[in-house]
């Protein structure tokens with residue numbers, strides 16, 4: 001599903017933030033990406049989203065060589081990836097339903113189909129009853145669930161998350177991680193950047209650790225060992 005082959009990234013010709021990054025994530029696999037602040041976690045996710053281009057090396061996502069994707073093709077490529085951010089980036093001038101419907105409207109999905117899919121996504125995150133509310137009326141944990149519903153409403157085969165539990169207390173954070181696991185159990189490939197090592201150590205998935213620009217691959221249950 002994801003393959004990084006000797007990828008390097010430097011900004012503005014300065015020292016490399018990522019060096020010689022080499023890893024694979026199989027279709028249907030789930031992994032955590034960790035590392036200290038500034039280690040390059042967001043940069044690695046941005047390379048997969050084509051928000052940044054590597055300085056060297058090759059990246060393949062879903063069978064596509066990212067180096068061959070032209071600038072104008074990027075919006076189409078991104079439709080296959082669901083993205084969840086720490087600050088959920090919801091629009092507070094519209095309802096929960098309208099927020100989750102956004103990715104479908106962009107692709108011109110018929111209205112009936114939009115309603116069906118939005119409700120299915122809200123049901124999966126346990127917030128079907130809140131569709132008419134404004135996101136402002138929801139708790140932080142609920143807002144994050146709305147962000148996740150919006151990320152999965154298109155049924156993307158790949159879900160990327162950047163510190164999705166950053167603002168949440170431990171219990172809510174665990175709930176959010178379990179939600180990602182549920183999507184993974186139905187076949188979605190999931191990669192989550194997080195520095196919440198206590199939480200990660202309780203879940204058994206692949207662990208990608210960035211240190212001094214290099215990547216090490218291990219198991220999340222060994223993270224505190």
Ligand SMILES: Nc1ncnc2c1ncn2[C@@H]1O[C@H](COP(=O)(O)OP(=O)(O)OP(=O)(O)O)[C@@H](O)[C@H]1O
Nearest residue numbers: 011012017035036037038039040041042043044195
């Ligand atoms: N657009 C940019 N231009 C220049 N430097 C950048 C840019 N984006 C990130 N960097 C630098 O690259 C390094 C890695 O940043 P990145 O945001 O990928 O780290 P991170 O591991 O996600 O950090 P955090 O956990 O604090 O979010 C940092 O030194 C940062 O200052």
